[in-house]
Amino acid sequence: MTESQSESPSEPESTPSRRALIGWGGAGLALGAAAAGGAVAMTRTGDDIAPTAAEAGAAVDFHGAHQAGIATPVQDRLHFAAFDVTTDDRAAFVRMLKDWTLAARRMTAGAAVGEGAYGGLAEAPPDDTGEALGLKPSRLTLTIGFGPSLFEKFDLADRRPEALVDLPQFAGDNLDRNRSGGDLCVQACADDPQVAVHAIRNLARIGFGKVVIKWSQLGFGKTSSTTPDAQTPRNLMGFKDGTRNIAGTETGRLKKFVWVDEKDGPGWMTGGSYLVARRIRMHIETWDRTSLQEQEDIFGRDKGEGAPVGKAKERDEPFLKAMLPDAHVRLAHPESNHGATILRRGYSFTDGTDGLGRLDAGLFFLAYQRDVREGFIRIQRNLALDSLNEYIQHVGSAVFAVPPGVRDQDDWWGSTLFSGEA
């Protein structure tokens, strides 16, 4: 077992006690060496270091002022699930949130869900479904969010944040309601897809009778980086997009654009954020028959290097007026949106083929922001003019209030919202 040192003593809440860590590692070992998943290495909550090869299988700390999975360096794979609540028993729902927290704490550390996963009673179903046994923690993060519809339940109406608005209909939207909305969501990111899928599956299993999956999405390749100076991964159009994304190290921009501040209100959201999820289908086959010049004009970048029009390097400052008025980079740039800035964490998806032989592929867009009205909505309204719209279509949409992090071993997901509950 290895354990990387925390480099940020100023954020003690993001660093687990070694005792707690050993506790989880030990629990894993008690289930057989395989359950510990090899190295149970802990990295920082994820807002200041890039993963190295040696850390690729490591664990990301579950605890902190903010939930992991937002400023954490983007992992390779995604399984995202939206759930609907099927119980009207508030106490039962809160118990489930606590059970989920216990499971999430163990799974992100690389352990199985339950102590008795394979040493338990033969007559009972296993505490863990088993397919992640022997796999590394793989930087798994689990991030929970609450959708607008949740606040219509459990007498929560007066606790709904003002900033959690229902998204308006945008020009070009063609939303499938079976891929939209949801009372709550869990974003599972990991470097091993089996680890991410295992996590969502086990939360669904634990939530049986209280919640049901409304829709879910696998993402196979990251399209954004929150690691400073890293190469921006390419989307399925072959372009680098989101070069100026907020890095996990940029404390100032995170504070300004991502984390909900105490004075923003409501109090239970302090340290949280708002998540917009959009399933964006790409008309791959049409795009692939478009000339290189037109593709580059549409994005406002060259395809090879990713440099803005007229510049040499991806990270050169773009000169927007050199681009066509409807170029994507120009319209999405903060300068064109009164400074609006979001943290992007999207993934490419390919879900087989539609009935016409075309790949059902595109971008599962995930963006975190301090206020949806000042972030995604402002930018997306501007993108109504985007020349890219000829090649893409938004087919799924959801918005969630993402509560602050789980502070310590006694805290649980949603405690600030459901405070006072047993």
Next chain:
Amino acid sequence: MTESQSESPSEPESTPSRRALIGWGGAGLALGAAAAGGAVAMTRTGDDIAPTAAEAGAAVDFHGAHQAGIATPVQDRLHFAAFDVTTDDRAAFVRMLKDWTLAARRMTAGAAVGEGAYGGLAEAPPDDTGEALGLKPSRLTLTIGFGPSLFEKFDLADRRPEALVDLPQFAGDNLDRNRSGGDLCVQACADDPQVAVHAIRNLARIGFGKVVIKWSQLGFGKTSSTTPDAQTPRNLMGFKDGTRNIAGTETGRLKKFVWVDEKDGPGWMTGGSYLVARRIRMHIETWDRTSLQEQEDIFGRDKGEGAPVGKAKERDEPFLKAMLPDAHVRLAHPESNHGATILRRGYSFTDGTDGLGRLDAGLFFLAYQRDVREGFIRIQRNLALDSLNEYIQHVGSAVFAVPPGVRDQDDWWGSTLFSGEA
């Protein structure tokens, strides 16, 4: 650049000339350093070495007596596509097979599809869609197969192999014809899913007007190993299955059970194999509520270690009579099937959620064999009794004749079948 030495001088056709290798590397470099994808390292065709961490991004040789992607150590990710032919122009179809071969040769070496991918004419669509630029070869293999329906076209009826039978209806089959069949298929395996998806997409693009994708499947986690003594990966039921799979080093078993022999006929299939693909949906939620004892009884193994009933270790020889008569291991074992043995290469899939909140997840089963009648059909008939059937359902099915390998730079996919064509 690194280059591993061939350890098998007896199989010169599986070792590319260094000159050819440098040719591909050079082509990549000519497109900008990114196109070469870092190290263009060549490994053996893949039938005798396990990948090491250092080789994880390496290239697998495209040439050889057999196609790569069968005995090659199993890569982490899969994109599988079945195509239907939309042209009746045999010459045009053959030209496409040659174009596919050129593209496959370049992509498996880590290069972009065309020389002019980003140095070409701005007025033309790029030769390559770009999303794999800068990614490593990632052990990409591309394996082509021809389905029974292809032989009803292009005057090929008398060339259809006897062993390429239409699969019978098996007990419990519930096949979706939109996920079944296909005139031809390409199996793309790679350690990076973006590399596998890129390859299929570019073949589909090149085939525009000649072929159209009928169905496709992403696999996110391997469930089999063809590497001797490696841990068998777990399927989504949490079990190790396929422990006694044929390893890529087992020349004797490969010759006996996988490769078509000269005396088997037809001549154009010598060195080839037959592929059965089955989409097997798992009733995950029901399985997860089944007791550990029952799960272990059904498989005939313990869940933690994977040892056969009454044994200590995964690789201990199973004592079949200690298992229930309808245990999966017992029914699938060669002893119960007159020695029938297949090479398994399946992947786990999760394609979101069905309309009832259940994960659409399971096993995309891929098996290679010398004769489908002596392999899959024999075993699957025996599995009609399998107690596992309560928890799984076969929902997609296809069978393909997989021709021998592309011998050298002048050879092309399907040359032995279409020999004499321009």
